[in-house]
Amino acid sequence: MKAGADMKIAGKIVCVFVLLTITKVTRTVGNNRVSATVGNSSVLTCPPKSNITMVTWKISPKVGGPCALGYRADKNKTDRTNCSDSMNWKFRPDRDPALEIRRVGIAHEGSYTCEVAGTEGNFDETYDLTVLVPPRLTLYCDDHGNPVCEAAAGKPAAQISWVLENNSTPKEEGHDNGTVTVLSKFTAYSTNVTNTTCIVSHxxxxxxxxxxxxxxKNNGFILYLSIILCFLGIITLMAVIYYFKLHRLFYKTKPPETAPTHSPQDDTMEVEPYTTYVQKENVIYNSVSDLTVGQNLPQGLSPAT
Structure with a gap:
């Protein structure tokens, strides 16, 4: 019985020793969420270990293909695969294998894993990098005199608030590069408010x-003038339509013009003056002829009648 109990104790000790050894040799650390502002530099560190034999940075961006940076102590050599020049070792990898990202951009967003192999075992550290884009703040007055606050192209979307209480509802517009523009119009409960402050949180x-x-102050006058002009335009249009309809009706009801009649009496009246003229001419001609003949006859002869 005693020997069996000793064996069980020895087995438990061995199991605990093995578990401690495994935990010491291989340890996995959970993902770390980090952020960097666009345009700045970001440094990601590896677990500080001595007697490093190999270090590898494995990078999986959200946009584009993966890349890797490696270092081998036995050959004292570094290499890179598909990584841009903006990503490189911060210091000498045999002393500090930290990774530096210069001029952070939206394309650098993704997962970064550092794998270290050494005499103490294998270790790794993973980072989820989020790139922050500060929005461009614009504050102006619209045509109606209301303040409008715009936080353009921010990542993530900005939060807009006003110092004075109002009932405005922000509107968001997403862009292809992942940024968001937020627009908020200030609408005060009181019409006496003239000065206000927009606050953009990011x-x-x-x-x-x-x-x-x-x-x-001209909004009411412009509205009143617009109504009058619209009313006059409607009246003018109706008058034109009524005029054309009346004009068309007049021509439809007008009796057709008849051709003038030509009577024979008119022809007789037109011919009679000419006939009288001809008769008078004949009488004159006969008288002249008789006179001429009488003058040419011998003495004692008279023209025959």
């Missing part, structure tokens, strides 16, 4: 700006 930094807008 992980890359907060911004604020103030503006004084004066409500347009």
């Amino acid at each position: 992980p890359a930094g907060n911004q604020s700006r103030s503006i004084a807008c004066h409500p347009s």
Whole structure:
């Protein structure tokens, strides 16, 4: 019985020793979430270990193919596969295998894993890199005198708030590169508000700006004038339509013009003056002829009648 109990104790000790050895030789650390602002530099570290024999950075960006950086201590040699010049060792990899990303861009967003092999065992560290893009803040007054705050092309989407209470609802517009533009129009409960402040909250930094807008006094007059012009336009259009309809109706009801009649009496009246003229001419001609004949006859003869 005692020997059996001793064997069980010895077995438990061996199991605990093996588990401790495995934990010491191989240890996996969970993913670390890190962020970097676009345009800045970011440094990712590896587990600090002595007597390193090999270090490998495996990079899997969200956009584009994977790449890798490697170092072998036995050959004192580094190599890279499909990695851009913006990613390189921060220091000498045999002393500090940290990775530096210069001029961080949206394309650098993704997963970064450092694998270290040494005399103490194998270790790895994984980072999930998120790139932050600060939005461009614009504050202006619209045509109606209302303040408008715009946080353009931010990543992630910015949060807009106003110092004074209002009932505005922000609108978001996404872009192909993953950035978001947020637009908020200030609508105050009181019409006496002229000066207000827009606050933009973002992980890359907060911004604020103030503006004084004066409500347009001509809005009522412009609306009134627009209504009058619209009413006059409708009346003019109706008058033109009525005129053309009346004109068309007049020509449809007008009796057709008849050709003038030509009577024989008119022809007789037109011919009679000519006939009288001819008769008078004949009488004159006969008288002249008789006179001429009488003058040419011998003495004692008279023209025959």
